[in-house]
Amino acid sequence: MSDPQDDRLAREVYSARAQFQALLDAAVDAIVLIDRDGLIVGFNHSAERLFGYTSSEVMDRNVRMLMPEPYRAEHDSYIQRYRRTREPRIIGVGREVTARRKDGTCFPIDLSVGEIADDTGPARFVGILRDLTERKAAEHEMVEQRERLAHLTRLGTIGEMTTAIAHEINQPLTAISSYAQACERMLRAGTSDDAELADTLGKIGVQARRAGEVIRHLRRLVKQRDSETEVTDVNELIRDLLHLAQVDSRAQGLVIRADLAERLPPIEVDPIQIQQVVLNLIRNAVDAMGEWRADDTIVVTSGLTADDCVEIGVVDSGPGIPAHVVERQFEPFLTTKPEGLGVGVSICRSIVESHGGRLAFEKNEPAGTVARFVLPALPAGAGHTS
């Protein structure tokens, strides 16, 4: 004889369990339940698909089997520490960790952990896992693409600048050659005068150093390396770049000058990437100005915004950008140039945003365009600003 009330309770428990299992198995995310010792007490269909284990293969086994080292070795101590201190490290927070499939391969997951606390027994934990493989791959591809594009424009810019650089090196070489040949002729003809010879030898030395300086700056710009951030003085970064930009533009008869604010806080950036952005913006400005007058200039500015960001501006005195372009400036591949691909600004924006900054164009008064981007500053005095 069974107690009808017990029967009803048993049916209710059974029904609740069935509902619970149905819920678990219907979930898109993988769900793993463990007891206070880390033994697996629940494993839904999604978890089976994700890890390649059947539920029966993992039941009552330690959950660390789903983890690669070093978590595998340390997981028991995580649980013990939590039981001792009640200080959650992951519970209720969720984080990105690495999981291990049955075949031993590892994959990134987003893991959130909750505690099942009831009066009937020791605490248990529920882990909800989302596979991040695809998202990671997409992110990785995006980063790769950005770096490839950045590299391409760097090479493109360098390619275009090679002519200007060659010019800039050939000038001192020409002077050295002509000075030397003049001295030789005067010496052979017996028309030399010691003071003039000494003077000319001095000039030859100056020109040799001038050529060396151009090469030194060029090498800094094309130095191959991965994206690396360093604590940087924004003004030093701009001055270094302007030396090259002036080489580039002087050949075309345009003046570029700097208007830099003093005592700016340091920024932590990849200096090469930021220089590429400024160079791109300068070249855009040069292109935008088309036919310029003798007094036209491009000014590169630095300053501090009201919210303590470092701001870099490239100001031209050209015809300015049309209103419809100002409105559409955030569209990718927007271009105003007949042969332009609109890639330059997209890459500039992408680089600036990857540094936690933003880039915008606006009208300059009384004429021209301002391209302006801000970068987060480090607290004054952080790092060294050399």
Add this chain to the structure above:
Amino acid sequence: MSGGETGPLVYVVDDDDAVRDSLRLLFKSVDMPVRIFADAESFLAGLDRGRPGCLVCDVRMPGTGGLELQARMEADGLTTPIIFITGHGDVPMAVDAMRKGAVDFLQKPFDDDDLLDRVRQALSGDTDHPD
């Protein structure tokens, strides 16, 4: 070589101070009278039209560039022969300049004999056909 106040003059137009100064010394070393200018405008203002001459001119300069100067001289009826010098090795530009009557096109840095020979040839031509 004929110096003095009426002999042929070499004009050097180059915006680079060092190139200009070194060419001044080079022509001086072979006793050829030379006048140097930093840009096209000052050259046009300082050109002695009554005297045979030869222009040694940089192609790329701020303001009026070499080819533009060539066009303006032609429009003004100036037949002063032009030897272009360039640091770019810009072939299409060289072809264009030669087609428009430039005497020669030398890439920087050049051999002094090449330059002096070209200048002498140009001056003898210019002296043969004074304007």
